Amino acid sequence: MKRYEEVYKDIEKKILSGSFPAGSYLPSENELKEEFLVSRETIRKALNLLMNAGLIQKKQGKGSMVIERKLLNFPVSGLTSYKELQRQQGFTSKTKVVKLFKKKINALDAERTGFPLDSEVWYLLRERLIDGKSVVLDEDILLTSFIPNLTVEIAENSIYDYFENELGLEIAYAEKEITISSVNDEDKLYLALSTNDINVVSIKSRVYLSDSTLFQYTESRHRVDKFRFVDFARRNKI
Amino acid sequence: MKRYEEVYKDIEKKILSGSFPAGSYLPSENELKEEFLVSRETIRKALNLLMNAGLIQKKQGKGSMVIERKLLNFPVSGLTSYKELQRQQGFTSKTKVVKLFKKKINALDAERTGFPLDSEVWYLLRERLIDGKSVVLDEDILLTSFIPNLTVEIAENSIYDYFENELGLEIAYAEKEITISSVNDEDKLYLALSTNDINVVSIKSRVYLSDSTLFQYTESRHRVDKFRFVDFARRNKI
DNA sequence: CAGTGGTCTAGACCACCCG
DNA sequence: GGGTGGTCTAGACCACTGC
Numbered sequence: 001m002k003r004y005e006e007v008y009k010d011i012e013k014k015i016l017s018g019s020f021p022a023g024s025y026l027p028s029e030n031e032l033k034e035e036f037l038v039s040r041e042t043i044r045k046a047l048n049l050l051m052n053a054g055l056i057q058k059k060q061g062k063g064s065m066v067i068e069r070k071l072l073n074f075p076v077s078g079l080t081s082y083k084e085l086q087r088q089q090g091f092t093s094k095t096k097v098v099k100l101f102k103k104k105i106n107a108l109d110a111e112r113t114g115f116p117l118d119s120e121v122w123y124l125l126r127e128r129l130i131d132g133k134s135v136v137l138d139e140d141i142l143l144t145s146f147i148p149n150l151t152v153e154i155a156e157n158s159i160y161d162y163f164e165n166e167l168g169l170e171i172a173y174a175e176k177e178i179t180i181s182s183v184n185d186e187d188k189l190y191l192a193l194s195t196n197d198i199n200v201v202s203i204k205s206r207v208y209l210s211d212s213t214l215f216q217y218t219e220s221r222h223r224v225d226k227f228r229f230v231d232f233a234r235r236n237k238i
Numbered sequence: 239m240k241r242y243e244e245v246y247k248d249i250e251k252k253i254l255s256g257s258f259p260a261g262s263y264l265p266s267e268n269e270l271k272e273e274f275l276v277s278r279e280t281i282r283k284a285l286n287l288l289m290n291a292g293l294i295q296k297k298q299g300k301g302s303m304v305i306e307r308k309l310l311n312f313p314v315s316g317l318t319s320y321k322e323l324q325r326q327q328g329f330t331s332k333t334k335v336v337k338l339f340k341k342k343i344n345a346l347d348a349e350r351t352g353f354p355l356d357s358e359v360w361y362l363l364r365e366r367l368i369d370g371k372s373v374v375l376d377e378d379i380l381l382t383s384f385i386p387n388l389t390v391e392i393a394e395n396s397i398y399d400y401f402e403n404e405l406g407l408e409i410a411y412a413e414k415e416i417t418i419s420s421v422n423d424e425d426k427l428y429l430a431l432s433t434n435d436i437n438v439v440s441i442k443s444r445v446y447l448s449d450s451t452l453f454q455y456t457e458s459r460h461r462v463d464k465f466r467f468v469d470f471a472r473r474n475k476i
Numbered sequence: 477c478a479g480t481g482g483t484c485t486a487g488a489c490c491a492c493c494c495g
Numbered sequence: 496g497g498g499t500g501g502t503c504t505a506g507a508c509c510a511c512t513g514c
Contacts, residue, residue, distance in 0.1 A: 045503095268499085
């Protein structure tokens with residue numbers, strides 16, 4: 001593991017466990033440099049990552065204060081898979097694969113997904129159930145050229161884990177869009193909607209690999225009463 | 239201006255103007271180092287900022303490729319004020335101040351805002367109008383200890399501009415939460431809702447200064463049909 | 477004033493990509 | 496093997512904070 005990762009992990013652990021409580025200051029960069037026996041730049045790299053993660057706030061002349069995350073506890077933003085979220089947040093849910101087959105991209109799909117016409121893709125539709133009720137409907141469209149095999153078993157677990165750790169794909173970034181959409185037939189069919197639900201929350205994403213190739217399009221449709229998106233944002237100065 | 243800021247701005251300009259088109263590679267770090275007459279670390283700092291901004295994708299052994307931002311064009315995430323968004327995205331809208339007065343935080347407000355009981359705050363309610371129709375209702379609660387004066391004129395323009403450039407406040411970060419909420423009486427009164435609108439999108443934020451003090455609580459209520467949230471997210475490896 | 481973080485440098489070595 | 500970006504270092508100077 002890289003040195004700055006070790007420093008990051010160590011300090012993160014101490015913050016989360018309460019050894020560095022919210023509102024307190026971390027040791028200075030010079031002290032941390034001595035403690036970890038690395039250069040100051042390495043310490044600074046780790047601290048900047050902690051700052052971006054919303055764990056500390058640095059202030060010139062003062063130090064690095066541990067941030068208190070109040071009401072809005074768990075970050076649900078970023079590029080994190082459903083399984084990872086579940087693990088982080090400690091809730092348990094079940095994933096049910098509704099559809100899984102190969103197809104070729106038609107004109108309509110090309111438009112919304114960004115994949116070229118006639119590309120061969122996996123089409124995957126999954127329900128996410130909490131307390132036995134289906135609250136999220138996940139549609140995934142994935143290039144078969146990157147994912148030769150995809151089974152129901154993999155799709156019931158984390159497809160990201162499979163892509164990254166089995167196939168060695170480097171998932172780099174995503175463009176996401178959240179809108180409110182009218183309930184459609186598929187929503188009615190699979191989501192446990194109440195009779196007066198007329199809207200669902202739609203999250204569309206295009207996911208890219210580290211060489212900037214598009215490899216996944218995904219749309220999640222959420223019951224409005226179960227939807228919550230939490231974000232930590234820093235002010236851009238530049 | 240700092241050297242890395244100059245490098246960032248220069249490259250950003252060349253990307254946005256098309257001198258570095260999407261899909262092409264930037265000059266290598268060593269070439270940029272020569273061109274700008276700075277050290278490689280300074281170049282790297284600028285490039286990492288461009289990467290976080292979603293403008294380029296770096297790849298070890300290959301280079302820094304300019305990212306093509308397809309359908310999902312304009313980032314609406316992060317910590318950016320309404321006026322700034324408007325300017326960036328080129329749409330014009332009008333802001334109408336509905337309420338502006340001082341008050342003391344009661345028990346209910348203390349709970350939702352995070353301000354201590356009995357703190358003196360500004361209470362500000364604004365409509366955002368597009369094409370003459372009110373599509374967003376913005377409620378702001380701000381500590382008077384940081385903002386001694388707040389006028390209708392300031393509130394009709396950018397309060398952030400006033401805070402940062404007039405008062406010298408350093409806005410650092412925010413916790414945000416997006417949920418779907420039922421229409422309430424105030425929504426009915428001010429938003430141009432249609433008769434079958436039963437939901438609005440609620441964005442609650444707590445905004446902190448660089449010394450980690452909470453100074454603003456804000457809730458935006460959006461008409462569901464006018465709501466769109468666009469985000470660029472990077473996969474965390476650490 | 478001493479201590480803090482912010483910027484910047486010159487140089488080294490490594491991991492990766494590709495011809 | 497030569498070029499790319501990734502990590503890490505030791506050191507310098509600056510800007511800000513608080514006593």
